[in-house]
Amino acid sequence: MLRTLLVVVLALLLGACSRGPDQATLEGDLQRRLTQAFGEGVLGIAELQRRGSASDAKAPPEETRVVVYFDSELELLRDQDFGSWESPGVASLISALGAGPRGLSGVQSGGNRRGDRLKAHGSLIYRQVEGGWQVVVPQGFSAPRAPQPSEGGTGSPDELLIAAVGTALKLSPTGAGVSERQIIRDEMQRSLASIQGRLSRLHHGYPLAGGPAGGQYARFAVALGSLLGERGLHVVPLTTEGGVANLRMLRRGDVVLALSQSDAVHYASTGSGPFAGEGPYSQLRTLASLYPEPLHVLVRGAGPIRAIAGLRGQRVNLGQPGSASRDTALAVLAAHGLKPEDLGEAASLDLQQALAALRDGRLDAVIQVIGAPADQIRAASEALDLRLLPLDEPAVRQLVASRPGTFAMSLAAGSYPRQPAPVATLAVSSLLLCDQQFSAAEAEQLVRALFAPSNRWLAWGSIQGEQLSPANARRALTVPLHEGALRALDAGPAGAGAR
Structure with missing residues (x-):
């Protein structure tokens, strides 16, 4: 009886490991994600090995989804500084790979050179469709939440x-x-x-x-x-x-x-x-x-809000009292002609609580200043179709001219799942x-x-730490060194x- 049970369990495990796309589909989807994040001719897949699959516990009831795990070795096809503020960096790489900060190695201080190899333990989520499997989003990394x-x-x-x-x-x-x-x-x-x-x-x-x-x-x-x-x-x-x-x-x-x-x-x-x-x-x-810490304005992808002006009368999370992010959010609203009293509700939740409220329909929008791609937002994107709203160009110009320490920034295409184009926003520097x-x-x-x-930095769990560089250490300073x-x-x- 025990032997029969073991055979059944083994068969189920082998069946789970074989689920999902074939090797060629997995490689093609991963290469497309890397190209979307970094452009043509930056990163190529030198080796990729599947490490099994598992059912996606977060899948919608009507869908069959699997998480496919893999080990990959990537080759730099040209020089790339993953710590640069002007181009996609380590956070974008981790997002594209569906990896955690400790799952990536080979990123060099001072920038990587052509021919360098990076190693990553990553994962992608697939849903079953007629005729095969379709990649949905990376599995990604969800930061542990400390109990309150x-x-x-x-x-x-x-x-x-x-x-x-x-x-x-x-x-x-x-x-x-x-x-x-x-x-x-x-x-x-x-x-x-x-x-x-x-x-x-x-x-x-x-x-x-x-x-x-x-x-x-x-x-x-x-x-x-x-x-x-x-x-x-x-x-x-x-x-x-x-x-x-x-x-x-x-x-x-x-x-x-x-x-x-x-x-x-x-x-x-x-x-x-x-x-x-x-x-x-x-x-x-x-x-x-x-x-850099760009401002994110997040709404539900299927919702009607398409611009900052559409936040009037809506339930918007501005961030916690005592946070600098909340003060910046208020300034951005003002630059677009909006005051807190113009909102249906001005909430004061932390980011994790706000994303949960957006998912559950208790909020219509979330405004947050945070380094990008932010793992909490990326993790929420796995289960929720989110849209980033661009800031109006005149408002950004006004803020940069009147608010020292701010600068215009574009969130690169592919920073988050279902983000096909760059998004214009405002950023500050973390000091x-x-x-x-x-x-x-x-x-x-x-x-x-x-x-x-x-x-x-990655070994200690900080993605943004990899962006530190003496070359950027004097940027956006508002008090002397x-x-x-x-x-x-x-x-x-x-x-x-x-x-």
């Missing part, structure tokens, strides 16, 4: 602490309600970040204000902490509300390092915009410009920041380590590791 305090269960430390605070405040004999608990949770997160920062400084570390849990800033901050830790620099990444909150934490001395957008940094340094009541932050300094209390020696050491050619950073960058390849 509200998801920890009634016995979790977070929930016990919320209950204790509610009791101490004598909110209700039966405990705090939903609204009260959310207020306590928000204030706890702010307080915990501040406590972490102070404890880190006490133990001679460098607390770094990152971003919301599971977000791009948070993942970059964790990768940065790991890489610098290998070089003896103790950086402690903190979970925060985002770029605007980070700048306030840096000014208060809660942290030593911070990530924020170039436009928000300008307003903090001049005491304007969201910082109008706080006065100029004249001590603010840049350690390096890291990578790593400190202030003048940070010593020149510390700044120089950190920047040298930041741009070390041996940094393994710290003198130590300037010293490291001026030293050239020996000091910073040129790409």
